Amino acid sequence: MGPKSKPKKDAKGKVKPYEFKPKKKNQKEREELISYDDASRSDYLTGFRKRNLDRIKKAKERDANLEKEEKREARKEKRQKVSSVFSDIEQIEAISEATRKAKEERAALGLSDNATVDKRTIDGGRKIVTVTIEEMDL
Secondary structure, three states: OOOOOOOOEOOOOOEOOOOOOOOOOOOOOOOOOOOOOHHHHHHHHHOHHHHHHHHHHHHHHHHHHHHHHHHHHHHHHHHHHHHHHHHHHHHHHHHHHHHHHHHHHHHHHOOOOOOEEEEEEEEOOOOEEEEEEEOOOO
């Protein structure tokens, strides 16, 4: 009952005497009881080294996984380069076969030509190879 509130009256109009009612505490005012488990408390206090070692172990595992992934990618790129070189070699073999057939046809017709038939440059990773296919007189 604050100073601005009106006093309570009974049925006859008489003012009731002051009644004491304990106030309810707000949620903020309530005290929370915190209890500690001695075993978990001692584990926490003595476990700093253990947790630090766990963090280090996880970091090493993560680094190892990253290194494995990088090695996989490097092997994959190497396989792709090798397969591209093999495909280039197959193309060169196909061209040389076509050149051989053309030579045979010219020889059958009695034509002779010592000109360059095909010139090709291949990038084989570290080296660049230039292949020149020419007719040879045997």
